[in-house]
Amino acid sequence: AVPGGPGSKQSYALGHLAADSAIAAMNQDIGPDGVELPAGRGSVQRGAVVYAAQCSQCHGAKGEGLPTFPKLVGRDSAGAPTPEFQFATKNKTKTIGNYWPYATTLFDYIKRAMPFATPGSMTDDDVYAVTAFLLSANAVIPDTTTLDAVALRAIRMPARDHFVPDNRKPTATTK
Amino acid sequence: AVPGGPGSKQSYALGHLAADSAIAAMNQDIGPDGVELPAGRGSVQRGAVVYAAQCSQCHGAKGEGLPTFPKLVGRDSAGAPTPEFQFATKNKTKTIGNYWPYATTLFDYIKRAMPFATPGSMTDDDVYAVTAFLLSANAVIPDTTTLDAVALRAIRMPARDHFVPDNRKPTATTK
Amino acid sequence: QGGAPPTAPSTVPPPPAPPRPVAPLDATKMPGAPTAALGARSEYFAPTRIPNGTPVGSSRTPLQDLTGTITPSDLHFERHHAGIPTLDPERHTLTIHGLVDRPMSFTVADIKRFPQITRTYFIECSGNGGAGYRDPKPDTTPQPLAGLFSTSEWTGVPLATLFREVGVKSDASWFLAEGGDACKLARSIPIAKAWDDAMIVWAQNGEPLRPAQGYPMRLLLPGFEGNSNVKWLRRLELGTKPWMTRWETSKYTDPMPDGTARIFTFEIDAKSVITSPCYPNMITARGWRSVNGLAWSGRGRITRVEVSIDGGTSWHDAELLNTPQPKSTVRFQYMWNWQGTDATLLSRATDDAGYVQPTRAAMVAERGEFTDYHYNQIIGWKVDRSGAVTFHGAT
Amino acid sequence: QGGAPPTAPSTVPPPPAPPRPVAPLDATKMPGAPTAALGARSEYFAPTRIPNGTPVGSSRTPLQDLTGTITPSDLHFERHHAGIPTLDPERHTLTIHGLVDRPMSFTVADIKRFPQITRTYFIECSGNGGAGYRDPKPDTTPQPLAGLFSTSEWTGVPLATLFREVGVKSDASWFLAEGGDACKLARSIPIAKAWDDAMIVWAQNGEPLRPAQGYPMRLLLPGFEGNSNVKWLRRLELGTKPWMTRWETSKYTDPMPDGTARIFTFEIDAKSVITSPCYPNMITARGWRSVNGLAWSGRGRITRVEVSIDGGTSWHDAELLNTPQPKSTVRFQYMWNWQGTDATLLSRATDDAGYVQPTRAAMVAERGEFTDYHYNQIIGWKVDRSGAVTFHGAT
Ligand code: HEC
Ligand code: HEC
Ligand SMILES: [Ca+2]
Ligand SMILES: [Ca+2]
Ligand SMILES: [Ca+2]
Ligand SMILES: [Ca+2]
Numbered sequence A, B: 001a002v003p004g005g006p007g008s009k010q011s012y013a014l015g016h017l018a019a020d021s022a023i024a025a026m027n028q029d030i031g032p033d034g035v036e037l038p039a040g041r042g043s044v045q046r047g048a049v050v051y052a053a054q055c056s057q058c059h060g061a062k063g064e065g066l067p068t069f070p071k072l073v074g075r076d077s078a079g080a081p082t083p084e085f086q087f088a089t090k091n092k093t094k095t096i097g098n099y100w101p102y103a104t105t106l107f108d109y110i111k112r113a114m115p116f117a118t119p120g121s122m123t124d125d126d127v128y129a130v131t132a133f134l135l136s137a138n139a140v141i142p143d144t145t146t147l148d149a150v151a152l153r154a155i156r157m158p159a160r161d162h163f164v165p166d167n168r169k170p171t172a173t174t175k
Numbered sequence C, D: 001q002g003g004a005p006p007t008a009p010s011t012v013p014p015p016p017a018p019p020r021p022v023a024p025l026d027a028t029k030m031p032g033a034p035t036a037a038l039g040a041r042s043e044y045f046a047p048t049r050i051p052n053g054t055p056v057g058s059s060r061t062p063l064q065d066l067t068g069t070i071t072p073s074d075l076h077f078e079r080h081h082a083g084i085p086t087l088d089p090e091r092h093t094l095t096i097h098g099l100v101d102r103p104m105s106f107t108v109a110d111i112k113r114f115p116q117i118t119r120t121y122f123i124e125c126s127g128n129g130g131a132g133y134r135d136p137k138p139d140t141t142p143q144p145l146a147g148l149f150s151t152s153e154w155t156g157v158p159l160a161t162l163f164r165e166v167g168v169k170s171d172a173s174w175f176l177a178e179g180g181d182a183c184k185l186a187r188s189i190p191i192a193k194a195w196d197d198a199m200i201v202w203a204q205n206g207e208p209l210r211p212a213q214g215y216p217m218r219l220l221l222p223g224f225e226g227n228s229n230v231k232w233l234r235r236l237e238l239g240t241k242p243w244m245t246r247w248e249t250s251k252y253t254d255p256m257p258d259g260t261a262r263i264f265t266f267e268i269d270a271k272s273v274i275t276s277p278c279y280p281n282m283i284t285a286r287g288w289r290s291v292n293g294l295a296w297s298g299r300g301r302i303t304r305v306e307v308s309i310d311g312g313t314s315w316h317d318a319e320l321l322n323t324p325q326p327k328s329t330v331r332f333q334y335m336w337n338w339q340g341t342d343a344t345l346l347s348r349a350t351d352d353a354g355y356v357q358p359t360r361a362a363m364v365a366e367r368g369e370f371t372d373y374h375y376n377q378i379i380g381w382k383v384d385r386s387g388a389v390t391f392h393g394a395t
């Protein structure tokens, strides 16, 4: 039974039906299959322009990061194209190229939260473009790419297969 | 067992023995048998002078009280010499004369807490005197009295016999 | 509030209600406020205790603004007889003497080295509820009705531990507890309370006591009337009889219609108050809502709280939202589906001694209309068809 | 602290330590301070969270200054990814949509009308403890070691109640929780948690949530890592798969030496920390003292805490000062009679799943020296002959 309530099946008939438009205004998340990706497109080249104008002051001209702002570019500590994925035993910095498992997450996060001072201010075209630029800078896609929903959805990130669901054993002493 | 401790008989050997002088400085309370009353004495007449100088500005020239300061004098609402002790059913003001069960309490409280702005500043002689004055103004003792330990101890207050130990029944609905 | 007059007209009136704060139209469009040394309240929530602003007086917990059981420490009710002293914790000591084997003094640091215990208890002034008993007015909120009542998680040392340390002589049967404030407030306590559950506490809701609650240490007597929980505690003297201090004779005694006055009425009887809805709420919509409030007993655990919506004709068991602990506070809840009719909401608490809260009429019959202290009559709220909520004290 | 860089150098440095307040020589000789609208702390006690003063960052609870189990609300740790938004409680709503029968929005007033529950739970950032794991330094207090951990009495509505209100479709297996802050922080949560013990809370320690804790409402997932307890909650979407948001992929995942990274590591494993004595204490006198601290587990109840005074050679059962509740905090205590010898104090918690806190060496062997998040290795304090106390992390 619901605590304090007349029973688990009780409806309290509180709240109101949410209008489609109200939901749509917030429902901007992009899952890993990318089915929610919006219309629009952007090239690596245009992304470089957007990045230089709106991102580089914090994340560095080449995505190398600044003292208190995250590094975005780099396949691994040695600059090798194939990431070693040795983050537990080496003091390595995580980047989009060597750590992020899904390209859709990049689109989602930039559209959601960047640029830091004016989140939600970018057009979908600009988000596609800067996503393309960052994936290219991380050697995930060629610098000639133009991304749209179909192209972004098709990208498989280098670190994708390294992620495993929580496999700690609740009773084991170390885990 | 003491919570967290090695056992109920455990001494933790913390703290230090209190010096007699340190105890004496605080041990100024006067119980109802008055055995702790200090040396000294004071007359009603001198008490009137002390009261006028140090107390009347708050409690009124005749102990009648002022808007936010307690009334100290008055045997009952009708001014009758024998208190009716009907405080539960009538909206009556409590005074030393009609409510206080022990004269020793008056000495203890004045010495402890009055005058309000400079508590602890009175000599024992002055406390005896102003106690005498207030008891006389409440028609408990004649205005010719001089109080000392022996005399104060002997006073039986008008309301003395009205006080009974808590006799509520923990299970009764009203009490 | 114990009936003590303030020393002067209020010099600190409650702050005027601030203008309604302005929030951005869309807070997702700009970064928010940075981290801070201390986390302030929302500008939309500015509760106050409504102090009288004098050293002798009281200020009450705004129960209508609160939920759960814990009282935020800065909103714990106050009742002082000579103001809040400033005590240096490195100089303050507690001395225990009288009928003991070894009269001793303990620094605050000493006290903190003993085995500590942590318990959640309420403290209530025995004058709490006088306004609703004497002169029930419709435009009264829970704060004046029941706000001399607060609940904290207290940490300290059992008084029994200290009494064992000094060695209590076999003829000791009462002790005097004395504060380090300007009136050296003093109360006589039966020694059985020390062997039962009395504590010397130094912490409240995780942090050191606030000065208004007795910093750096106070006596805590679970379930006993507030005044006996001596703040700024500096001395305990063990003896054979009560001292008959001003507070336990001229102040906190209870006149009865038979011409007696009860003395040493320590225990708080079972009691409850609905804090939501309450005056000055206006219920703007029909339908379900949580009717909830607080219940407590100084004699043990709350075992049952009932709610009536028809002024006491019928009663419904309310849910107890936390496990009742001895001499502690329970939040109760009754789900109510209001359909626009007149209603009178009441609550009635029962404790594990089997005691049930009385109506006001029953209390007046037994104790008189002008008795003092320990007001625990059933109270509640009238809801009219329009949804207006007003106090209902004439039970 | 989750490793996020601040956006700029600190603009709000912690206030300089105030000069030692002056108390009257004898406070019994003058009236004290009057009653007040709010009861301030003693001038002798001025704890702070040591903020970095930026919107992206954290500030930590000063555990060494606290006692009992409740964290005063203004000292609850902070971790924000885009600062603290100012939200108008009359405009803020929670919308639930996706795989539901009736997509609905609830105002704050609606949420408060549902049956409410009150529970005491801790919240811990999964980054808590990184400093003591990576780089154990002797001059470290509990605040940087374990201060991304706080405990409150929370009040709110079970998420299950709201999910029943909207009607959950049978294929829904995850939900996305999204905040109304500037990064619209979003986490995917298995739906089982909603049917278990998840809550939408609006109150903390008796009062409305402080803005830094999610005012006017947040998600509370008992025992789950702090980041998933989304603050300023505005939206819940039900679906069939996790959304793989930035926080659950690039941030709060745990690399392992075998070249994998664990994702969706929600539960906080059993953990403990001694908060007294600790650095920078100097034990000035021999004899008995209370060694005490906090223990918790996100998987259930703490069943046992052991204390060692010889660096782990022998262990003693500590007393648990409050009844362990699921996914909540226990204060433990061990009475210790120090006689001026070197000692290493450690604590080790066990939960009702039978899990025992590991040593740092065991954790490094299993998870590597540079793994991220969920640091719960045994830690403690060295006491040398002089009484100096320093951090001991190399267990
Ligand atoms: C004013 C400073 C600022 C600007 C301008 C800015 N960012 Fe950021 N960015 C940040 C901060 C600070 C963070 C870290 C936030 C956190 O830890 O939650 C961040 C995080 C990120 C991340 C996630 C990094 C990770 O490892 O999880 C990405 C991706 C990113 N920014 C992309 C962008 C892009 C693209 C732009 C321009 C369109 C941009 N940023 C502009 C400050 C900025
Ligand atoms: C500056 C104001 C002030 C002055 C001067 C003052 N008093 Fe008081 N007195 C008070 C206040 C206020 C109280 C009520 C204290 C309380 O309620 O705890 C009080 C209470 C008392 C009481 C207890 C009344 C009761 O019913 O319990 C007595 C007796 C008393 N005063 C005697 C004296 C005497 C004797 C003097 C002078 C030597 C004195 N007072 C000077 C303010 C004053
Ligand atoms: Ca969606
Ligand atoms: Ca999807
Ligand atoms: Ca004495
Ligand atoms: Ca005596």
Ligand SMILES: [Ca+2]
Pocket (backbone or CB within 6 Å): B087, B088, B091, B092, C255, C370, C371, C372
């Ligand atoms: Ca009366």
Ligand SMILES: [Ca+2]
Pocket (backbone or CB within 6 Å): A087, A088, A091, A092, D255, D370, D371, D372
């Ligand atoms: Ca790492």
Ligand SMILES: [Co+2]
Pocket (backbone or CB within 6 Å): C126, C225, C252, C253, C264, C265, C266, C267, C373, C374
């Ligand atoms: Co009483």
Ligand SMILES: [Co+2]
Pocket (backbone or CB within 6 Å): D126, D225, D252, D253, D264, D265, D266, D267, D373, D374
């Ligand atoms: Co995790």
